[in-house]
Amino acid sequence: MSQADRNLPNSPAPPSARLVLLVSDSRAQRRMIAIQLDRAGYHVKEAGSADEAMGFFLREQPDIVISDWIMPGRSGLDLCRDLRAINTGQYSYFMLLTSKYSKDDIAQGFGAGADEFLIKPVSGAELLARLGVAERILKMEQQLRKSNAELQRVIGRLSDAQAAMDRDLKEARALQQRLIREKSEQYGDFQLSSLMRPAGHIGGDMVGFFPINDRRVGIFAADVSGHGITSALLTARLAAQLSDTTDQNIALRITDLGLFDALPPRELVKALNTQLLNELRIDAYFTMIYGELDCLSGRLRLVQAGHPHPFVQRADGRLEKIGNGGLPVGISDHAAFEQITIDLGPGDRIFIASDGITECECPGGQPLGDEGLCAILQTNATLRGNTFLESLSWSVQTYTSGNRIDDMSAVLIERLPAQPG
Structure with missing residues (x-):
């Protein structure tokens, strides 16, 4: 040393x-x-x-x-x-x-x-x-x-939370499908049919209809922004507010004579806009079409609030795109919702679709668009009700090669052809 x-x-x-x-x-x-x-x-x-x-x-x-x-x-x-x-x-x-x-x-x-x-x-x-x-x-x-080690513990807790969230989302999706189910009903000369096909997650689409009285029917289609819990909860709330249950449906009211009546389409959409902006105050909005059909006269009054344009297909096969677009519900206090009127004769029908149909893409990235939707309507002009909707669904699945990323929903309003003699 x-x-x-x-x-x-x-x-x-x-x-x-x-x-x-x-x-x-x-x-x-x-x-x-x-x-x-x-x-x-x-x-x-x-x-x-x-x-x-x-x-x-x-x-x-x-x-x-x-x-x-x-x-x-x-x-x-x-x-x-x-x-x-x-x-x-x-x-x-x-x-x-x-x-x-x-x-x-x-x-x-x-x-x-x-x-x-x-x-x-x-x-x-x-x-x-x-x-x-x-x-x-x-x-x-x-x-x-x-x-x-701490990171692994955090990841473990996050994994547990994610698993619990996935279970909750699956249950929420199942509940949503029970609340917003496909159905088909006949009201006088009219056949109403709905299509609701989620893209594998809880979503924001909803479609349906409800009777107002013996001759009038309320018809709605909405698409809430996003695909998370907020959109699902808002969709469920809307489904309850436009349900067949008279004591929950905000469109229905009872007159002084004790008869069922309903808010005009413009007034209903305004009420929903006010509710979303001033009462719920959430960072969400939804596009919507709400209409009121008089099954005796064949007159349909409707409001288009940012939802894709409906198509009228006349008995002779001619197609007409209707509506002026408008702002979605929940965007502005000053939004003006225009009400239009369409008369449907025997054999005429109106098809209302969500953007999950018109914006679906083929493997090359090309959207179906209005042109593709019109081609489907013309190809299936002789099909009615759920048969037409199933054919439409098959066409969209084929076009996308089964890779849809958005919900697909639609309402078909058909006036039955006049009976001979």
Whole structure:
């Protein structure tokens, strides 16, 4: 030991009192280094061979291993390779004691997994300096391991939350489908049919109709923005407010004579707009068509609030796009909702579709559009009711190769052809 080493002050103990394993076939070398480590506050264990060191390593997992390179039997390089092959979940810093210091020796040592080299004879100052580097590396490794463990716990909690959310979404989707179901009804000379095909998630589409009185029917189609919980809840609320249940339906009212009546389409859409902006106050809106059909006269009054344009298909096959667009519900307090009137004769029909039909895309990215929808209407001009809607659904599925990303909904209003004689 040099005079400088003998005059080294005692170093404070490492905060974690690191366990160091000394491996050398030279007892004198082990003792000399052990004394310096002990003075620096490390816990020191000794092993006279690589095999003895391996057994100790498996039992106690030292923080630092200082091993002679050249030893009888298995070398320190062999020991380093073997220790690196063991996955204990904790990193051990490995230092090789050697008199070799060529570039090839260094490359060989690092290739085996060594972290540091100590050139013999080892000075106390250099040993403690190298151990200071090891201490910093081990602290960083422990902090990283702790952060990783916490990250795994967070990921586990997030996974559990995601699984619970997925279960809730599936139940919400099933409930939504029960609330907004496909149906077909006949009112006098009119056949009303609805199509509702979700795209695999809870969505914002809804379609339906309800009787107002013996001769009038309310008809609606809406598409709430987004596909999350908010849109699903708003859709469910709308479905309840436009349901067949007279005490919940906000369109229905009772006159002074005790008869059922309904708000005009323009007034109903205005009321929904006010409700969404001033009462619910949520960051959502919806497009909508609401109409009131007089089944005796064949007159349909409707409001288009940002929803895709309906198409009238006359008995002779001619197609007419109707409506002026308008703003969606929930955009502006000052939105003006225009009411239009359409007269339907025998054999005429109106088709109201969501943008999940007109904006669906083929694999090449081309949307179906109004032109494609008109082609479907013309091709299926002789089909009625649910038969037509099923054919439409099949055409859309074929066009998209089964890769729809949005809900598909529609209402078909048909006046039956006049009976001969």
